[in-house]
Amino acid sequence: MSAARRARAAAAQLAVTTREHKDAALRTMAEALRGRVDEVLAANEADLAAGRAAGLSEALLDRLALTAKRIDGIADGLLTVAGLADPVGEVLRGGILPNGLELRQVRVPLGVVGIVYEARPNVTVDAAGLTLKAGNAVLLRGSSSAERSNAALVTVLREALETSGLPADAVQLLPCHDRASVQHLITARGLVDLVIPRGGAGLISAVVEQATVPTVETGVGNCHVYVDAAADLDVAERIVVNAKARRPSVCNAAETLLVHADVAAAFVPRVIRALADAGVTVHADARFARLAATAGVEPGAVVPAGPQDWDTEYLSLDIAAGVVDSLDDAVRHIAEHGSGHTEAIVTRDVASARQFTGRVDAAAVMVNASTAFTDGGEFGMGAEIGISTQKLHARGPMGLPELTSSKWVVWGEGHVRPGA
Incomplete structure (x- = not known):
């Protein structure tokens, strides 16, 4: 050669x-x-x-x-x-x-x-x-x-x-x-x-x-945002919309939203409206979809999620969304479907944040910050050669x-x- x-x-x-x-x-x-x-x-x-x-x-x-x-x-x-x-x-x-x-x-x-x-x-x-x-x-x-x-x-x-x-x-x-x-x-x-x-x-x-x-x-970026029971919902809404809609074609864009059941009734209708305003189609599980129906968005803004949606890197204005009963359920979901790229939690509870950062296996874990920050330039590297999702020699940007x-x-x- x-x-x-x-x-x-x-x-x-x-x-x-x-x-x-x-x-x-x-x-x-x-x-x-x-x-x-x-x-x-x-x-x-x-x-x-x-x-x-x-x-x-x-x-x-x-x-x-x-x-x-x-x-x-x-x-x-x-x-x-x-x-x-x-x-x-x-x-x-x-x-x-x-x-x-x-x-x-x-x-x-x-x-x-x-x-x-x-x-x-x-x-x-x-x-x-x-x-x-x-x-x-x-x-x-x-x-x-x-x-x-x-x-x-x-x-x-x-x-x-x-x-x-x-x-x-x-x-x-x-x-x-x-x-x-x-x-x-x-x-x-x-x-x-x-x-x-x-x-x-x-x-x-x-x-x-x-x-x-x-x-x-x-690796590919099947990134999650988990909205905890102790989340500031204003902060959560900003983070979800930014993580999904800022630039959906990149690997650090969020592809799945998980919402704790304790805040789902208050959060799901507002985040659905915000996502719809940003042109995002939500692929929702049954619990999420029932709550989303009260949001008054246009038909087609929410569609049923199939089994494949939880493993899909859309790279488009689409996001999978579901309701979980606990932080444990969120961590288990991420372990099963995540790609090891970037995962985020929105919470005001320090103990929940520490659990999430300690238990989630990913190259980058965000607390109250958008997944969009996983980037060499944002990390002060000037640029990046790639984001490694493996564990030997290099991991992350x-x-x-x-x-x-x-x-x-x-x-x-x-x-x-x-x-x-």
């Missing part, structure tokens, strides 16, 4: 590049994006037109769409990354042994990182910026739906790297029409150090199951530290180990 070999050579150079040089390159990349907005938007509009003609869903079109404001935000993300501490060289632990050997465990770049992703051309820039700052080269394999957008973005980034005196091959875009490019990437052991899939459940499982290169699983490994550096003064 020639692209991986070129990336390997670029990674060797980046591994010893100073923070000052990397940060200057990131700033040049941001400036270049802002200076070529029209070029990128024209490419994106061509992708959107092709997507509409192909019948892509509104959720996918939203993920694909770029605007001048979004590009400005993407450029801001690069500047934020430039302002973060460089993880490379950070001492994780160490000391002096009784025999005088000095030990240090330090962060080092992973090397070559592959990203397989669908739509979302912002991932192209986020991945390039984060991997560069962590001293890695990146191989990007986007989807055909974003072919023109990704090509335009990578052209801008590669030219900015050359202007900065860094290898353009630190950022490479792989062919998107040939499935063999994915297979080559995920089986390139010895050339590629890590592969991160981002997209739907089918893409993620295919990469994880077929890869011989180590992978980090970025993956920023700079998660794009590094470590090595032991040992200093001696002629030390030799005694024989057995």
